[in-house]
Amino acid sequence: MAFENLSSRIESALKNLSGKGKVGENDLDVTLREIRLALLEADVNLKVARSFVNDVRTKALGAKVLNGLNPSEQVIKIVNDELTELMGEVAVPLNKSAKIPTVILMAGLQGAGKTTTVAKLANKFKKEENARPLLIAADVYRPAAIEQLQTLGNQLDIPVFEEGTNVDPRQIVKDGLAQAKKNNNDYVFIDTAGRLQIDEDLMKELKDIQDISKPDEVLLVVDAMTGQNATETAEGFNNALDVTGIVLTKLDGDTRGGAALSIRAVTGKPIKFVGEGEKVDNLDVFYPERMASRILGMGDVLTLIEKAQTDFDEKQAADQLEKLRLNTFDFNDFLDQLKQVQNMGPLEDMLKMLPGMANNPALANMSIDPKDFSHMEAIVQSMTNKERQDPELLVPARRRRIAAGSGRPVIEVNKLIKQFVQMRDMMHRFTNGKGLPSGMESMFGDVDTNEMSNMMGQMGMPSMGGGIGGKIADAAMKRAFKKIQKKKKKRK
Amino acid sequence: MGLFDSLKKRKHEDQTDADVEEIVETPKKEGLFSRVKKALDVDLGNEEDYQVEKPAEKSPVTYEKGLEQSRNNFSGQVNKLLANFRNVDESFFEDLEDTLISADVGFEMAMKISDELRDEARFQNIRSKQDAKNMILQKLVEVYEASGDDAEIEMHFAPSGTPSIFMFVGVNGVGKTTTIGKLAMRYKNEGKKVLLAAADTFRAGATQQLQEWADRDGVDIVTGKEKADPASVVFEAVKKAVEDDYDVLLVDTAGRLQNNQNLMKELEKMKNVIKREIPDAPNEVLLVLDSTTGQNAVNQAKLFKDSSDVTGIVLTKLDGTAKGGIVMAIREELNLPVKFVGLGEGVDDLQVFDSNEFVYGLFKDLIEA
Structure with missing residues (x-):
């Protein structure tokens, strides 16, 4: 797919610069060309794109290296700031007449x-x-x-x-x-x-x-x-x-x-x-x-967070985060999460608000059937209370019973349990600040993991559970792996 | 005779006298590229070779007038680019990319054309402005021709005895209902018995809008209750069309954004209902596109094509629109023929798409007289 988002374009254009403390003029021109093309691709008018790129150029050349930002990030930041400025800094309310109407x-x-x-x-x-x-x-x-x-x-x-x-x-x-x-x-x-x-x-x-x-x-x-x-x-x-x-x-x-x-x-x-x-x-x-x-193409995390905040029971989310940390997160909590996520609206819409997800080719054709949720729900509801608390109990015979009870194939039951365990372990490590599994690290780049887990806590991140979490993680992992493989190839 | 020749000839005549018979192209077998090449070599002197009678039913006046915007802009932009021509270098190609994109040719298409031209320029050792111009024009015509299948421009009618069913789909506000209203008039004037199906039960006033067109055109219509299942309206309409021997059934559907999966499924359902009644139908599913749409038009075409x-x-x-380049993008990426174009608000402003007229319109000002 040629339709990559602007931030990953800039990233790739500046890849060889990330170690340097300064962006040279030639490198900048290459990047600006990418930006111009990406803007045009997003239907920004030609004249507007041109003058915009010129502004970014002037600013980028004059900019000092900010602490904690590598050159490519800095260019993205300038672009983002400029875009926001161009579109007006704040929301403008409707003009109202002093007297009606x-x-x-x-x-x-x-x-x-x-x-x-x-x-x-x-x-x-x-x-x-x-x-x-x-x-x-x-x-x-x-x-x-x-x-x-x-x-x-x-x-x-x-x-x-x-x-x-x-x-x-x-x-x-x-x-x-x-x-x-x-x-x-x-x-x-x-x-x-x-x-x-x-x-x-x-x-x-x-x-x-x-x-x-x-x-x-x-x-x-x-x-x-x-x-x-x-x-x-x-x-x-x-x-x-x-x-x-x-x-x-x-x-x-x-x-x-x-x-x-x-x-x-x-x-x-x-x-x-x-x-x-x-x-x-x-x-x-x-x-x-x-x-x-x-x-x-950087997503709309703000809206997502806002949505999460209005539609989420904060206390419940905090409880769940705590449970994750203590590794006592069980299928009952998982069920609660499912319900919460369902309340937030179609998942595809939310996924699109995540950075890099909106135009991620891996997600482009993905749609999550709302029935997936009901299936997961049915599976969990077919478990006994003990089983819900301790997935270790779920031996094949029990799994077959659950499958029969929920009317889903055994494969699906197996998948759900596997994903649940994976997710729980991952989130456990995550919330304890032990960092991410190796594949995930490159996905999140050099984002501070603490900040990340704070944000996720706020967003009710544990909700990204089971099938959904699996799907996102899968997509993200695949992307990350591809990147790693590419890097390896280049080294050779 | 080549397209390029006729374009040149047309241009020539436009400038000498409007009363001279217009040149329209004959059906051709030869590849366009070779024809263009030939055209570039050919001396303009032997004009009588290119004279062909003009088919009577064409109305190039509206066509040309309607396309004025598109033409001025597309050709104008390329001409502007060439006016600033100094030599064939990287900045020239960058400007070319911009020019193509700003004509809504589509991002990938613009990149492809300029990349190919980069190679070509090196290969042919292009230096002069005229060479560059010919090279660009050749490429544009070539790409346009290579990706289109002109035979498909005709509407497919069902064998006599069964009604031909045409479904109209598209995003909100592109002009589906208006198109149907115009097309119903056209078919009625051709002596066909036309039935409309108001399967947009969602949008407020949509059924009334089609009803009004039916009254204006003097054709029959099948409507359903507000918020009724559109497939039920389609079912009734197909039944009526078969029972009462209608020649053409035009199905209006609600506007839907191509990324809305459930609504796309609803479309599939409608189609299945038609298929169940008449296995070979619908005879055409036409995607209605707003010409002012940008890159998203290609997405629309892709996703609608997938589902219906x-x-x-x-x-x-x-x-x-001052553009029209979107036609190139759609042909290139999807190989879907454009069958009709809407050129105005009047009932006869819906015209059969004539790719030669269109290409002529787009490139007219690029061709030297």
């Missing part, structure tokens, strides 16, 4: 996801602030666009203002705003028809709507999968309207989302929200630094 |  105008190409976003945003405010939003259906062009908004409005119990398709959108907006005033709605969302930025008539219409409604927010909705065209679209809309923010949609796909960077760089306008799924609550506030990590 | 045996591609919103 706050008017939000949506704009974008066809099929970007404007109507869906209107519904998600309105729902968010309704839930979080008890708001009373009004949705104005001003898309009179696309067949059934109004019905779509109405259906969503009905589902969410949010009123929709519409006057059919025979009225000029400008008039609809005027009337809609009048109704919002009358009914004291605190948020007004104007859903407009999708249009090309080069369509002069429709852009004029949008401008007029903006003049009529004097919106507090003009949100440009952009498909995260957009390619090099993203900048032209963004420029087109930005020049015609007073765009105040961006909404990036369909980010739950496997796109790297370079469009985000391009749009931000070209318009200078903050990305405010991201759409990450088909359900009405799949809308998140945009965090620049997390997007930087995603583009770099 | 996509047989062809509909490229929508081509009037809005």
Whole structure:
């Protein structure tokens, strides 16, 4: 696979430098070329990628060697910082009007996801602030666009203002705003028809709507999968309207989302929200630094940790960590973990947030069947209490009984027990700070193991148990082994 | 007669007078590379060799107009690259890589083309700007031709007596429903009895949207309840299509992201339901792609192909993108033929994909008159 993530690219470009205290200009150019290509591969716009690389170059040449960072790490750090800076340092909240209503105008190409976003945003405010939003259906062009908004409005119990398709959108907006005033709605969302930025008539219409409604927010909705065209679209809309923010949609796909960077760089306008799924609550506030990590292929550990923290029983996790340390971790604890992990959502999504996992070819085609969990559960539940506490008891005869009891093949029972024991031993060593098994060391590089286990404790890392832990560990081990083998070959 | 010749000829005519009959290519057997080579050697004088009658039903005006954006940009970018030409060195090839990538040709494809050109330049000892230009153009046409299978551009219809079933799949918001609405009109105008299946029971308003198209086009439609199993709608539609002797059944499906396994399985189920009723169906599974999509388009094509045996591609919103290079990437990496292109919002803005017209559009400004 040619699609490796940026950090491993930089790593490989700088491999021969890792011993040196300084990065020479030639070496830097090689690396910067890699960065440029990787950015382009992630759909970052060409111009943006170029100027970005130039900035990194200037900074990298002027940078002093930081303590504890080798040159390649330092370059990655500079790249990451620059990316974050480019995308805006902090999350930008929605502009709100001093007196109600706050008017939000949506704009974008066809099929970007404007109507869906209107519904998600309105729902968010309704839930979080008890708001009373009004949705104005001003898309009179696309067949059934109004019905779509109405259906969503009905589902969410949010009123929709519409006057059919025979009225000029400008008039609809005027009337809609009048109704919002009358009914004291605190948020007004104007859903407009999708249009090309080069369509002069429709852009004029949008401008007029903006003049009529004097919106507090003009949100440009952009498909995260957009390619090099993203900048032209963004420029087109930005020049015609007073765009105040961006909404990036369909980010739950496997796109790297370079469009985000391009749009931000070209318009200078903050990305405010991201759409990450088909359900009405799949809308998140945009965090620049997390997007930087995603583009770099470095995972999104922050979101993972956050998810873990909200969905995890901290005390239970701590208990389990302690049990691991004392080596009293048993199948009952394992069962608890399984349940906790299941609560966190699809595993693939979580795996993608781990560094290096998002674009790891070994994981690309991997999917974890939720049924795997139920199977594991069934197996454990077919064990007696004693067996759960002491896997040593599990002689073949007992295993056959468990297999019959759980309706799973004996092989699967064997596998689960083996993985459980392996994991327990590994985690035991891990939590006692004895370091990692030899194969694992190279996987984690020179990350401080203490820090690592702290982090994992926080994340409820023991949850990476059994089949799942096995799968991750397997994938990571394979990768590590490949690396070692490559190194060996080179030495020869 | 070669593609390259006809392109040159077209260019020439465009510049002299618009009223002259347009040149369109005849079906050809010869490999394109040799034809391009020949074209480069051939004296432009013997023009009458290249004259061919233009088929009547073509509408190159919309085609050219719709593609204006793509063309200006792709050719324009390469021309810009050449304008800065000093000599064939590493920075030239780096610029070439950038140029290709920024035309959404696709990352791997761009790398491949520039790598091959690097070798070629050394081999042919390219020095002048004109040589470099010819070399690039040759390579682009060659790659384009080598990876495509033009015979597959035709839609596959079922033998008369059974309905032809075409399924439309793709990610959210690419224009599946609109494409079906346009295509239904086209087939109806051809005298076919058309039935639509609104199997997007998920998205709010999707069924109404297709219903409206059915009303506009004056064709029949099978709908299901909101949130109903889409496979049940498909089943009803196939049954109706067989019983009432429809010629064409167009199945609209909900948009889904290619990495959503469960939804991809749902697609498989729909397909299986069709297969169970008519073993040879669906006759086509068309992946609808938004032309403004970047590198992800290739991922989409790959994963949809894996799950539902996509047989062809509909490229929508081509009037809005300044790129169009994505066609090259898809041909190269997946060998999937583009069957239709959407060039605008009007009902007849869905056109049969004509690869020659398209290549002409892309490379027009690169060809010397």
